[in-house]
Amino acid sequence: MTHARGGAADRPTGPTNHDLPGTDVPEGALEPAELRAGDVRPGAEEVTPVRPAPSRPTPSRPASAKIKRTRISGTWVAVIAGLVVLVLLLIFILQNLDSxxxxxxxxxxxxxxxxxxxFSAIGGAALVALIGGARILQLRKQARRR
Structure with a gap:
C-alpha cells in the first residue's frame, strides 16, 4: 500500500530533468512543468524567440532627457519658501513682544x-527694491538705443 505522499505511483515515469543534458538540478528538487513526463512542447529548433520591441522615444518625452523644470514648479518652491519665512517671522514676533x-x-x-x-527690515527691502528698479530701467533704456 502506498502513502498519499511520496509513493511510487505518484512519481513521473517519463524522463526527468536529471536525464536531460545541460540541466543540473539537485536531488529532491521539484521539476518544472515543461520537463514532466507526458508534457509535449515544441523543441528549441521549432520556436522562434520573441524579443521585446525596442523602446522608441516619444516626442513628448525623449528617452535620455530629464523632465524640465517649469515656471510653475519654480513658483511653488518660492511659495513654500515664503511660507516658511513667514512662520519663522511670526515665531520671532511672538517671542519678542517687549515694548x-x-x-x-x-x-x-x-x-x-x-x-x-x-518695520526696519521692510524699509531696507523697499530701499533695495527702488535702487534695483532704477538700475533695471537704466539697462532697458540702453538696450532700446542699441
Missing part, C-alpha cells in the same frame, strides 16, 4: 520690539 520706545525724526512712540525690527 520699546522708538524715536524717529523727532517723533516718539512705543511698540513691540519685533514690530519695530519688522
Amino acid at each position: 520699546v520706545t522708538v524715536h524717529f525724526f523727532g517723533g516718539e512712540g512705543s511698540l513691540p520690539l519685533a514690530i519695530a525690527m519688522l
